[in-house]
Amino acid sequence: MLEEVERWLARRSWSAADRTLDQLLAAKAARGSTVSVVLPALNEEGTVGEIVSEIRRALMTRTAPLVDELVVLDSGSTDRTAQVAAAAGARVVHRDAILPRLPAVPGKGEVLWRSLLVTSGDVVCFVDADLREFSADFVSGTVGPLLTDPEVHFVKAMYDRPLRNVTEGSTPAAGSSAGSSAGQGGRVTELVARPLLNLHWPRLAGFVQPLGGEYAARRALLERLPFPVGYGVELGLLVDALHTVGLDALAQVDVGVRLHRHQDDAALGRMAAAIYRTAQLRLSRGRAAAGQAGQLGQVGQLGQLVRPRLTQFERREGGEGGFAPRTYAVDTEERPPMREIAEYTAGRAA
Numbered sequence: 168m169l170e171e172v173e174r175w176l177a178r179r180s181w182s183a184a185d186r187t188l189d190q191l192l193a194a195k196a197a198r199g200s201t202v203s204v205v206l207p208a209l210n211e212e213g214t215v216g217e218i219v220s221e222i223r224r225a226l227m228t229r230t231a232p233l234v235d236e237l238v239v240l241d242s243g244s245t246d247r248t249a250q251v252a253a254a255a256g257a258r259v260v261h262r263d264a265i266l267p268r269l270p271a272v273p274g275k276g277e278v279l280w281r282s283l284l285v286t287s288g289d290v291v292c293f294v295d296a297d298l299r300e301f302s303a304d305f306v307s308g309t310v311g312p313l314l315t316d317p318e319v320h321f322v323k324a325m326y327d328r329p330l331r332n333v334t335e336g337s338t339p340a341a342g343s344s345a346g347s348s349a350g351q352g353g354r355v356t357e358l359v360a361r362p363l364l365n366l367h368w369p370r371l372a373g374f375v376q377p378l379g380g381e382y383a384a385r386r387a388l389l390e391r392l393p394f395p396v397g398y399g400v401e402l403g404l405l406v407d408a409l410h411t412v413g414l415d416a417l418a419q420v421d422v423g424v425r426l427h428r429h430q431d432d433a434a435l436g437r438m439a440a441a442i443y444r445t446a447q448l449r450l451s452r453g454r455a456a457a458g459q460a461g462q463l464g465q466v467g468q469l470g471q472l473v474r475p476r477l478t479q480f481e482r483r484e485g486g487e488g489g490f491a492p493r494t495y496a497v498d499t500e501e502r503p504p505m506r507e508i509a510e511y512t513a514g515r516a517a
């Protein structure tokens with residue numbers, strides 16, 4: 168792991184408990200900051216209501232006015248998402264009602280981008296609408312540093328992600344795909360995003376959950392960034408935020424455990440393709456990164472920086488808390504075509 172990332176981990180990784188709600192409310196009032204929370208929702212009738220209710224209960228009261236507006240961005244749902252969200256107290260906006268001169272396309276990033284048009288907070292917090300056992304810490308934890316630290320502009324939540332599909336009323340059969348199973352969720356994170364970031368954007372290797380759907384940022388930053396319209400949005404915003412405001416303006420906050428609905432492998436394959444494409448577009452633009460090769464690693468075929476290290480994370484045992492980084496070498500050597508090996512061609516000639 169780069170020394171710069173080790174320093175960043177020490178300076179910009181926190182726990183939600185590091186900032187009390189009273190401290191956040193005082194900082195918010197002192198600076199006159201405003202906070203918008205956005206839930207992108209596609210057919211989330213089973214979970215969106217409880218998330219909205221929890222945010223309103225904990226963070227939208229007279230004594231705890233941390234959140235100024237709560238919007239559910241309906242991404243073309245065909246179930247009762249809009250009705251359930253409105254009944255729980257959210258303002259619901261359909262993607263087609265926003266900027267009709269640019270017809271909406273399907274995708275999570277599309278609705279996150281459009282949400283900027285129908286919200287006004289100078290801090291914007293995104294929260295997935297498929298979470299279970301949701302805690303308002305997911306919001307107060309990620310928004311916190313943006314209220315107390317002016318030099319922080321973009322904050323990701325970090326958490327454990329047990330791979331457990333908890334759907335409405337289900338009793339997962341032992342060993343079934345819907346039941347608990349060993350290992351962590353964040354399958355595309357571990358198999359695609361984390362390797363991509365470590366190899367091509369090693370300064371982002373310290374993010375425990377680079378694809379997590381709970382994050383907050385200053386509007387002044389978000390409005391300067393392109394939004395991939397699909398599932399590439401998290402990777403795209405993280406990489407572009409790095410290039411726009413620098414690593415020290417990024418941060419992450421431990422908010423505990425995240426349970427959400429898990430898609431099947433085929434769906435995650437499509438997600439992975441969107442994420443890889445998002446990375447590819449940035450690699451093709453990011454030739455400047457190659458100029459750093461001398462510092463960080465050899466230049467890859469695309470004229471891009473390739474750093475042969477992978478850092479993964481595991482929750483520290485015992486009361487220590489936090490996540491421990493584990494860095495591994497990644498082999499990047501390639502053998503030349505065999506016909507370039509003299510012994511081979513000699514042997515073939517004999």
Ligand SMILES: O=c1ccn([C@@H]2O[C@H](COP(=O)(O)OP(=O)(O)O)[C@@H](O)[C@H]2O)c(=O)[nH]1
Pocket residue numbers: 206207208209210211242273274275278294295296297380427428429430
């Ligand atoms: O076209 C889409 C796809 C997803 N989502 C929402 O984005 C969040 C994350 O999507 P999903 O749960 O499918 O991703 P996963 O967490 O499985 O990676 C959820 O609130 C979805 O309802 C959306 O608004 N529009």
Ligand SMILES: O=C(O)[C@@H](COP(=O)(O)O)O[C@H]1O[C@H](CO)[C@@H](O)[C@H](O)[C@H]1O
Pocket residue numbers: 275295328330351352353354355356357378379380381398399400401402427428429430435438
């Ligand atoms: O992190 C991941 O690998 C994927 C899939 O998670 P699981 O393997 O279903 O726990 O989930 C995330 O990725 C999406 C793409 O960035 C985000 O939009 C989701 O919010 C996030 O849950």
